[in-house]
Amino acid sequence: xxxxxxxxxxxxxxxxxxxxxxxxxxxxxxxxxxxxxxxxxxxxxxxxxxxxxxxxxxxxxxxxxxxxxxxxxxxxxxxxxxxxxxxxxxxxxxxxxxxxxxxxxxxxxxxxxxxxxxxxxxxxxxxxxxxxxxxxxxxxxxxxxxxxxxxxxxxxxxxxxxxxxxxxxxxxxxxxxxxxxxxxxxxxxxxxxxxxxxxxxxxxxxxxxxxxxxxxxxxxxxxxxxxxxxxxxxxxxxxxxxxxxxxxxxxxxxxx
Amino acid sequence: xxxxxxxxxxxxxxxxxxxxxxxxxxxxxxxxxxxxxxxxxxxxxxxxxxxxxxxxxxxxxxxxxxxxxxxxxxxxxxxxxxxxxxxxxxxxxxxxxxxxxxxxxxxxxxxxxxxxxxxxxxxxxxxxxxxxxxxxxxxxxxxxxxxxxxxxxxxxxxxxxxxxxxxxxxxxxxxxxxx
Amino acid sequence: xxxxxxxxxxxxxxxxxxxxxxxxxxxxxxxxxxxxxxxxxxxxxxxxxxxxxxxxxxxxxxxxxxxxxxxxxxxxxxxxxxxxxxxxxxxxxxxxxxxxxxxxxxxxxxxxxxxxxxxxxxxxxxxxxxxxxxxxxxxxxxxxxxxxxxxxxxxxxxxxxxxxxxxxxxxxxxxxxxxxxxxxxxxxxxxxxxxxxxxxxxxxxxxxxxxxxxxxxxxxxxxxxxxxxxxxxxxxxxxxxxxxxxxxxxxxxxxxxxxxxxxxxxxxxxxxxxxxxxxxxxxxxxxxxxxxxxxxxxxxxxxxxxxxxxxxxxxxxxxxxxxxxxxxxxxxxxxxxxxxxxxxxxxxxxxxxxxxxxxxxxx
Numbered sequence: 001x002x003x004x005x006x007x008x009x010x011x012x013x014x015x016x017x018x019x020x021x022x023x024x025x026x027x028x029x030x031x032x033x034x035x036x037x038x039x040x041x042x043x044x045x046x047x048x049x050x051x052x053x054x055x056x057x058x059x060x061x062x063x064x065x066x067x068x069x070x071x072x073x074x075x076x077x078x079x080x081x082x083x084x085x086x087x088x089x090x091x092x093x094x095x096x097x098x099x100x101x102x103x104x105x106x107x108x109x110x111x112x113x114x115x116x117x118x119x120x121x122x123x124x125x126x127x128x129x130x131x132x133x134x135x136x137x138x139x140x141x142x143x144x145x146x147x148x149x150x151x152x153x154x155x156x157x158x159x160x161x162x163x164x165x166x167x168x169x170x171x172x173x174x175x176x177x178x179x180x181x182x183x184x185x186x187x188x189x190x191x192x193x194x195x196x197x198x199x200x201x202x203x204x205x206x207x208x209x210x211x212x213x214x215x216x217x218x219x220x221x222x223x224x225x226x227x228x229x230x231x232x233x234x235x236x237x238x239x240x241x242x243x244x245x246x247x248x249x250x251x252x253x254x255x256x
Numbered sequence: 257x258x259x260x261x262x263x264x265x266x267x268x269x270x271x272x273x274x275x276x277x278x279x280x281x282x283x284x285x286x287x288x289x290x291x292x293x294x295x296x297x298x299x300x301x302x303x304x305x306x307x308x309x310x311x312x313x314x315x316x317x318x319x320x321x322x323x324x325x326x327x328x329x330x331x332x333x334x335x336x337x338x339x340x341x342x343x344x345x346x347x348x349x350x351x352x353x354x355x356x357x358x359x360x361x362x363x364x365x366x367x368x369x370x371x372x373x374x375x376x377x378x379x380x381x382x383x384x385x386x387x388x389x390x391x392x393x394x395x396x397x398x399x400x401x402x403x404x405x406x407x408x409x410x411x412x413x414x415x416x417x418x419x420x421x422x423x424x425x426x427x428x429x430x431x432x433x434x435x
Numbered sequence: 436x437x438x439x440x441x442x443x444x445x446x447x448x449x450x451x452x453x454x455x456x457x458x459x460x461x462x463x464x465x466x467x468x469x470x471x472x473x474x475x476x477x478x479x480x481x482x483x484x485x486x487x488x489x490x491x492x493x494x495x496x497x498x499x500x501x502x503x504x505x506x507x508x509x510x511x512x513x514x515x516x517x518x519x520x521x522x523x524x525x526x527x528x529x530x531x532x533x534x535x536x537x538x539x540x541x542x543x544x545x546x547x548x549x550x551x552x553x554x555x556x557x558x559x560x561x562x563x564x565x566x567x568x569x570x571x572x573x574x575x576x577x578x579x580x581x582x583x584x585x586x587x588x589x590x591x592x593x594x595x596x597x598x599x600x601x602x603x604x605x606x607x608x609x610x611x612x613x614x615x616x617x618x619x620x621x622x623x624x625x626x627x628x629x630x631x632x633x634x635x636x637x638x639x640x641x642x643x644x645x646x647x648x649x650x651x652x653x654x655x656x657x658x659x660x661x662x663x664x665x666x667x668x669x670x671x672x673x674x675x676x677x678x679x680x681x682x683x684x685x686x687x688x689x690x691x692x693x694x695x696x697x698x699x700x701x702x703x704x705x706x707x708x709x710x711x712x713x714x715x716x717x718x719x720x721x722x723x724x725x726x727x728x729x730x731x732x733x734x735x736x737x738x739x740x741x742x743x744x745x746x747x748x749x750x751x752x753x754x755x756x757x758x759x760x761x762x763x764x765x766x767x768x769x770x771x772x773x774x775x776x777x778x779x780x781x782x783x784x785x786x787x788x789x790x791x792x793x794x795x796x797x798x
Contacts, residue, residue, distance in 0.1 A: 050643060054642055072650045073652070083498075088507070283440065291615035319610070
């Protein structure tokens with residue numbers, strides 16, 4: 001049988017989303033960012049929102065997110081993506097506006113902007129990648145770093161007495177009246193990828209329906225920062241990260 | 257013509273709004289005007305003052321070191337502004353709460369018992385209108401009809417029913433000045 | 436139509452003028468002495484009339500980033516604050532300049548440093564005209580001296596910002612913000628439609644239609660050679676602005692033996708000092724730079740060649756004097772008079788200071 005006999009539309013089971021660009025991703029092997037990017041590209045395409053979606057990229061590993069998904073983007077100052085998204089959405093209410101932020105961007109330097117945007121119930125989606133470490137700057141402690149976790153700024157492990165507690169910002173979002181949907185997912189197994197995609201899709205739909213702020217936290221790995229193989233990272237995440245950041249919906253007012 | 261006026265007293269005495277009515281009256285009379293308040297926490301209980309300059313030509317400095325007219329409503333303001341009245345100018349003060357009276361002889365000093373009058377009228381809120389009336393009675397700065405139109409402009413719509421009361425207070429002040 | 440003359444504070448005039456200009460959005464955080472801008476906008480409810488967005492942000496930092504976001508969408512957006520708040524905005528202003536975005540910033544200056552005082556000051560001159568945040572950039576800096584100019588410079592600031600795709604700042608102070616004067620407001624203009632914005636601002640982040648490539652607003656460029664190209668482009672633009680947008684006003688400079696240089700509301704006080712000096716037989720003139728950047732270098736140079744001395748009057752410890760001295764290369768004596776801490780000098784103090792610095796002028 002010739003290859004051309006196999007490559008037919010009716011045989012197609014998987015393809016790259018049309019909205020992922022040809023740019024080679026700069027992410028490390030095993031990184032969760034690429035999977036989440038792909039899901040966003042798929043959802044924007046499936047919802048037919050390419051002409052209307054505007055992404056706000058963070059400072060952090062995903063600083064170049066704008067290179068990978070074929071939509072209009074604004075690259076924010078560190079932590080300020082929700083403030084930018086607020087203005088973009090209010091000035092163009094028919095647009096789909098989302099921020100894409102890591103734990104430092106969202107839960108350290110940008111805590112003020114993220115909490116207030118969510119508290120105002122801005123009709124935006126906040127995609128939050130929580131890998132418990134600062135990947136881009138070389139593996140320093142994040143607000144979400146677990147107790148005892150070794151990073152370049154906690155070389156003997158995070159100490160609660162020195163550094164405080166790993167920040168669970170998801171429940172804080174869930175507490176705010178402006179949020180309609182807060183969920184915590186992961187992308188380390190095919191099943192989890194499908195759940196995350198469903199969560200992101202729901203969040204985007206909430207936003208376009210004007211239901212308030214949706215927050216999708218993706219508990220993620222950072223093989224480079226954690227200094228583990230991708231497989232070890234997934235295992236470590238399941239055993240340690242999920243214990244502190246359990247998966248599932250933290251708030252869902254949209255199905256009632 | 258040019259009138260350089262300072263109005264000073266306690267915050268809450270209506271010093272700024274008195275200046276505002278004068279400014280609006282000047283505007284309605286097609287004159288040039290600046291209204292420059294000493295702003296900030298002084299508005300809330302401390303001393304308050306406003307400089308109003310009314311002129312038939314454009315006003316340069318909104319900040320002055322001497323005045324044609326000073327209206328002072330407490331001791332601190334009297335102490336601060338008595339010596340800043342230009343020779344030949346006028347000083348209007350309410351003796352209520354003033355223990356050291358003005359001493360200058362090269363200016364015209366008018367004592368106005370506006371506080372007593374407002375108590376007699378049974379409404380302390382119109383105190384500043386009595387003072388304004390006295391000022392207008394002593395100095396022909398802007399005509400009365402312009403003042404009334406200025407007053408209407410500064411009063412929020414919901415307070416327009418208070419126009420007659422305010423007008424009465426202004427006329428009471430004018431009468432005080434005529435004494 | 437008869438001109439509509441109103442009496443209002445400079446801060447209120449800014450709010451009215453912005454709505455009438457057809458501004459798309461305002462984002463700000465309250466701080467004395469400029470809170471009337473936000474208060475007036477909220478009172479006027481322009482979202483019901485022109486559709487303008489008004490939002491009280493959670494901080495000055497958030498507000499300037501909202502402006503960055505709105506400007507990236509090609510919208511006419513602005514923010515206002517006073518000195519400590521403008522310090523907080525500097526990071527965002529640097530991004531706006533780097534992104535070559537049109538935006539308007541208003542600083543109604545109060546005395547610093549630190550939390551300082553709420554009284555008027557001009558101590559943010561350096562911050563405004565020399566950049567303020569990180570990196571090599573400039574802000575078109577307009578210094579209003581009257582309530583009318585507070586209103587007029589909103590439109591001028593937006594027009595220049597869009598013409599050159601660069602942020603503009605109105606550098607006002609507590610005097611002109613709090614003072615009431617007569618003002619003629621511009622006529623109401625409609626806001627631009629999304630189609631007009633897409634046509635006038637093809638770079639705007641509006642959602643990617645099929646007929647164009649992606650619009651990406653980023654200020655990140657890790658490749659030094661590419662970053663140098665960006666910087667050179669900015670600098671070339673700044674040279675064009677310096678050539679074309681200098682604005683100033685001169686009073687009694689034609690026959691002047693001495694010159695005062697002052698900006699903003701202080702120039703009004705100095706104008707009175709000049710009138711008083713002339714009455715006393717001293718031929719004093721006044722130059723009021725309206726654009727602090729671009730600075731009226733040539734006019735200062737031209738006048739310096741004619742006069743015997745220059746007094747620079749500012750309510751700061753001596754900031755614009757550096758630009759005056761650079762412009763005239765100290766070809767004549769240049770002295771400074773300033774009050775600090777929020778104290779505003781009166782015309783007599785200015786005249787006394789002038790005679791003190793140039794005693795020979797009175798002979």
